[in-house]
Each structure stands twice: as structure tokens, then as C-alpha cells.
Amino acid sequence: MSGLRIGVDVGGTNTDAALLRGAQVLATVKAPTSADVTSGVAAAIGAVIARGGVAAAEVTSVMIGTTHFLNAVIEGKHLQKVGILRLCGRATRALMPLTGWPASLRDAVDGGAALVDGGVNVDTRPIAPLDHDAIRAACRGWRAKGVTSVAVTGVFSLADPGMEQTAARIIAEEMPGAFVSLSHRIGVNGFLRRENATILNAALAGLGLHTVAAFGAAMAAAGLGCPLWLTQNDGTLMTAETAARFPILTLASGPTNSLRGAAFLTGLRDAVVIDIGGTTTDIGVLVAGFPRSRSEGAEIAGIATNFRLPDVLSFGLGGGSLVCLSPLSIGPESVGFRLTEKARVFGGGDLTATDIAVAAGLAELGDPALVAGLAADDLRQVLAAMRLRVEEALDRMKPSSEPVPVVLVGGGAILISGPLDGASAVLRPDHAGSANAVGAAIAQVSGEADRVVVLDGTTREKALAEATETARRRAIEAGADPDRLEVVELEDHPLAYLPGHTTRIRAKVVGDIA
Amino acid sequence: MNWNLTEADIDRITLGAGVLGTGGGGNPWLGALMAKAQLAEGRRLRVIGLEDLAPDAQVMALAGIGAPTVGVERMVEGSESARLIRVMEQHLGHRIDALIADEIGGSNAIAPMIAAARLGLPVVDADGMGRAFPEVQMTTFFINGHVAHPSGLTDFEGNTLIVTEARSPEMLERLLRAGTVAMGSAAYFTTAPMTGAFVRRHAVPGTLRLAHRIGDAVLAARAAKDDPVAAICGAMGASVLLRGKVTDVERRTEGGFLRAVLTLGGLDADRGRTVRLTVQNEYLAAWEDGRPLALTPDLICMVDSETGRPIGSEEVRYGLRVALLTAPAHPHLKTEAAKRVVGPEAFGLRAP
Known part of the structure; x- marks a missing residue:
């Protein structure tokens, strides 16, 4: 953690900003949140730079946490239609997509669903071969309706994400420029809940791009040209470009940033x-x-x-x-x-x-x-x-x-x-009133893996190592310094009523910004 | 009795079935959504009483079997359980008149409703456990000599296995468990049809109404800001063993079962007391000072002491504020024959 960093927490009422050099808090400020996002963030950044007595050009990175996407979902505003793709074969059909959603939100996001052959079993044996033609047909239907965002959820995609990735390539060919959300990057085991989260992410696609652009504009207005990061629910960072693809993962970063800030201050x-x-x-x-x-x-x-x-x-x-x-x-x-x-x-x-x-x-x-x-x-x-x-x-x-x-x-x-x-x-601690902004400023970059593994022909140690490697790779992709990575979570949880040794493995790796 | 369930009834039954799950039985959330989807499609969820069964009626028990981890991810197709009943009818050469739950505790309270709604059949207000147990043979039906075949097993694709001969209920459990693994660790199974007379004599009666009464009591207590724990006790004739918090969790899986020893420390009036719970998926025994406070087959239920929400053995963790309740098992589960299958010795229980 070197350089001069600004953390910002955009809350419903107040926008907090904190300026840090290394582990030293130089200044914190509180300003009212503005309706247009840009001006309030620009004002808070400007004020904290002024109070810290530094030059804008010295700032090396800005980290922003926001409740903007949460409010959009709660209010049902700025959501877009989503093409919903399930890779499931005959499975999962007892409950159609959007089951249990409040009617107003369902109407706001439902761009049409396609349930196609695909998906795998818990041991990664395919339920059915992926039906490329059916995916192409669904894409043409969505394109005809003007849908530009697609949510893809495959059965046990956390055990084997291959089919979701293939589906994404097909969608990119049929719907050039479309926004594609893949469930294995968004949720954990539990199909309907993960599909819901993936659909919400897809519904926030446009707002994600717009908001990230507004934050960029706020930085420019404050005279900053450094990289922009957004904090996610777990207290780690995504680049602005990644955050625009995973808005749902930033939705609850406020409480997390407060907790992380409190830890840092003490x-x-x-x-x-x-x-x-x-x-x-x-x-x-x-x-x-x-x-x-x-x-x-x-x-x-x-x-x-x-x-x-x-x-x-x-x-x-x-x-x-x-x-x-x-x-x-x-x-x-x-x-x-x-x-x-x-x-x-x-x-x-x-x-x-x-x-x-x-x-x-x-x-x-x-x-x-x-x-x-x-x-x-x-x-x-x-x-x-x-x-x-x-x-x-x-x-x-x-x-x-x-x-x-x-x-x-x-x-x-x-x-x-x-x-x-x-x-x-x-x-x-001092600065406890702006612990949320401090938490944003000190955030690191992470990578995670969460999968159900059948330990047949592999050992627990090997499976743990593979999960750790996936998490490391994702952390580096997300912008972490490969030389300073730390495994912060590595656990396996044996599962009931499954044959042999089936276990759920979770690995999480964090590191400082490269 | 001719009771057509509404969405509100489904909410109450699933909440009550969670309490009757005695720590296991699986989460009925997806089942409740599926039952509501049946209503939305215009089907009826009809419940009849034991007294409505003709002595020669053909009644079949249906339940889900497998791993909850798979059940929540590779969700079901929806028509497979109804199809299984049709396949069994063909195999048997006669029709089935009503379905019944093997297990009222947890998600299997709902499983027969989905098939029954699709087939236009009623579900009987009774079950084979009055709670949840981990294995197929642990029903009052098998305890009282029900034959172990033919039995059917099916998955979401329609792969179907019919066990035409099983020499004992325990062997049936092994065969079904092996078939379930081949099917990816989630399936539905039926056991051989029973006559109305047999079911009337041996089923645990009134358990859907009991689950409904429990759920209704919890929701009413929450609305009136009354104590939901007292409401549950009133609804199911339970008494409070301890109000306290979880102070230790020691968990492992063994032979596919979740085994654990949980320690609860008393709060308020129970301060200073320590109760330990033996878990094999379900809460099977509660101990204090090395002596049993409650033992299987009697029901041991854990609920959130503020909300009355049932707490499953997989989600227990340090610090949860809970009330531990016990209710006597139905007399059908307390016969000498029943004790050999679902009593403390059957589970090898010893004070931890």
C-alpha cells in the first residue's frame, strides 16, 4: 500500500472521502450526496484533497464504494430487459426463471427466457450436450426484441464452468456488443438464487456503465487522471471496467467498508x-x-x-x-x-x-x-x-x-x-466517523473460487491447491500484484448424503494493487 | 375432510414442517415455491383425512432422496414424481387412490403434494414418521411389517428403477441409496402401495394439520409480538428444555451423514445450565449432566428464540439464541418394534 489514495463512500445521505498516504490518514471529509452522483463525488474529492494539502496530480488511485445499484434494485429504476438463458436439459424446469420475484421487478427485467440442453451433474458428467443451435435461436429472438443483456446460468457451473463460457462465445457471435453475465462468476451453489443474482447483474448492465462513467467524470472534474477502482461486497476492489461488468458485486459494499476501515484504524x-x-x-x-x-x-x-x-x-x-x-x-x-x-x-x-x-x-x-x-x-x-x-x-x-x-x-x-x-x-480510533471511506481507500484486490468437488481420483490437498490457483489467477486478472498475494480463506466442507468424499471448497486470495 | 390448500396454507405448512424436521429433513423453500406454482397453473392441492380412506384404497408414499446440495442446484423437472406414480401403476396393474408423505419433517412434507396435484389425487393428512429420520426404513409403515417391494426410484430425466424384490427394508434403503447415487444424488422414490386399512392403523395421523397449526401459531405470535416459542409449544404440545445459546459446535460427516455434538448454554432463567445435543442429521438426543433430557423417537426441535424460525443442524453456529423444545413422539413410534428401528439403541446413542 504505497502512494496517495482517496477512498470515497457514496451513501444515501452523505458522501465520505478519506485521503491516505501509506498507512497514514491525512484527512477525512463528509459532504451531502448529490442526485447526479458526479457533482457530490467531485466535491468530496476536491474537499479532501484541499484539506490534506496535496496536489491532485500526486494521487495514485481512487476507490469508490456506492449503494447506487442497491437503490436502483430497491426502487426498480434504471433496470433493463434481460435475456435469460438456462443450461439445464430436463432439470430445473419445475421452477421457471423469475419465480418468486415481485411482479414489478419481474416485468422490468423479463426479456424472455430460453431453457436449453446443457448443464452438468455434481460430478461434472454432462446432463446433456450443450445445444448451440438453441442458444443461437434464442439470441436471434432477443436481438429482434432489442434485448442487449443476457444472463447465463448452467446447472453445477461452479463444478464446471465450461458450458457457460461456450455459451458466452456463441452469444457474442449472435449479439455483437451484448452484455453477458455468467452465473459461476456471480453466485454460489443453489441454482435459483444464483440465477436470480445473475439476472439482477444483467439488469444493472447499463446503469453500471453509466455510473462508472459518472465516477470517471467526477475524477476528471477534480483534476485526477489516476486509475479508478470500485469496492465490492467483500471489501476488495474491482477495476472500474470490471465493476461495470459485475455491478451486483458492489451492491453492499458500504457496511463492509466501515468494518474494514475500523480494522485498519486500529x-x-x-x-x-x-x-x-x-x-x-x-x-x-x-x-x-x-x-x-x-x-x-x-x-x-x-x-x-x-x-x-x-x-x-x-x-x-x-x-x-x-x-x-x-x-x-x-x-x-x-x-x-x-x-x-x-x-x-x-x-x-x-x-x-x-x-x-x-x-x-x-x-x-x-x-x-x-x-x-x-x-x-x-x-x-x-x-x-x-x-x-x-x-x-x-x-x-x-x-x-x-x-x-x-x-x-x-x-x-x-x-x-x-x-x-x-x-x-x-x-x-480517530477518524471513526469516516471509517467507511477509509475502508475503501485501503481496499485490496481479491480472487475467489468456490466449488463442489468429488474427491475420486484426486486428493483433498490437490483439490485445495487447484482452488487456490484459480483464486490466485483471478486476483492477478483483477489487478493484484502477483508477488504479494495472500491466501485469506481456504476451507472445505464435507457434504451430507453424497457418495465417497464430496466436499465444497472455497479459496480466497488477496493482494495489493499491482 | 376435504381441504384445498391455499398459498397461505403452504407457507404455514412449510414453516411447521421445518419445526417438525427436528434439525433435518431439508429446507422446504423450493418445495413451497413448486407447490405454489401448481396453484398458479390452476391445479388443486387437496388434502383428505385418514378417516376418508376406504379400507381397500391404494395409498402410496412418495419422498425425495439424496443430497440437499444437489437438490438445490440440479432442481427437479416437475413432472417426474407424477410420472413415477404412473409407472408404478402400470407395473402393479392397478390405480393408486391417494398419496402420503413418508416424512412430515422438512422438504418431504411437500413432495407428495406436487405429484398428487398433477395426477388429481388427494394427499392424506398423515405421514410415516411424525418428524424426520435419516433412512427409508424408519417409517411406521415398515416398522409394522409393510413389504419392501415393489419400490420405484426416478430422476428428473425419467430414468426409473423398480425394485421388484428387497428382502428387508434395510436392503431397500441400500438399493435406493445406490440408485440415487447413479442418478446424481437426487431422486424421488415410492414404496409399495398400502391399503387404506393399513394406513389408517399405522400412519401418524393429522400431521399436515399439525404442521399448519405450528406455522399459523408462529406467524400469529410474530404479528401480535407474542413469544413464538410459547406459541409453538401450545400448537404441538411441546415443552421447553432450555432457552439459551449455542456455545460449541463439533461437526463431522461420516458415512454420508452429518454427525455433530452441539453444546447449548442456558440464559436468563436457565443460566448456569448446559445441554448437549447428539446430531445425526436430526437432533436425536439432549443430555444434561450425562443424563438424557429427551431421546429419539421423541421430537427434539430447535428454533430461534426470537422469531420461532426452525434451525437445521447444518446451520447451527456459535452464538445463535435458541429455544430447545421436546414433544412426545406419537405412540406408533414408541412400540417395542418401533424402538428397534428409531429408538436410542438403533442409533447407538451414548451420552457425549
């Missing part, structure tokens, strides 16, 4: 990060410097998918949470961003968690005299109740019963003082 690789905001507390777990992901698939706007998202536990406790003393209750209702007009310390009429923290002397905010009348017993009770909520959630997220280091970030971190039960240490 130097911890294994820790629990507690982000207490205005309305909610988010708790995530860092394992070897990366967020632990959820085992079950994520649901996006009512659509079941199975790509990996960070495992974050959220509950309604924040600086703006409304407090009732009798009977005692805290949140989940919150005054949210109106804290500075509604809370008592700011002259408002609502008793909030922040008022309790100020009255107890944990923070200096507003006018402490306005909460001086609160009884010491009540304060103790509320603080104890808030602490208990956080400690319970911490215990739930911890990887084992051993105490873990805890990083406390976010504006609401003032609610908690002193040690926490279950924490070996509680750290409160």
Missing part, C-alpha cells in the same frame, strides 16, 4: 466492530481482516439471491433513540438526523440516548444544564440497559466464547463507556 485483523449510529447499531465480525459473510443467501428487494454479503446484526439503538424512563424503554424509535433540534441538550423536547450520555458525563454536546435534572438512578439504569443490549449482540456475533477485541465507531459510540463484557479490549 490495526486489528480479528475483531468485532460495533458501529453505533443515530438510529441503529450495526455489529460485524472481522476474520483475518475481512468481514465474516452470512452463510444463508441474502434477499435483495424481495428477491432471493446467494452471493455473499457481510454478516451484520442490526438493532434499534443509536444516539437518537427515544428513551422512556418509566417503564424503561430505549428505541427503536429515533429522532434520527433531527437530533440537533429534538434532543433535550439541544433545547428540544425528546429524551434521547444522547441526552442520557451527556447527563452522565460521557459526552460534551449541546447544553448539559438542560439535562441536569435527571436522577442519577435513572441514568444508571438506562446506561446499564444500553450496555446490556450491546453486550448481548456482541456475544451473539462473536466467533467463539473467547473474549475478542472490539472496535467502537460511529457517532453513537458515546453511549458506551469503559470495558464491555465479552471484549478483551475496547478501541475507539
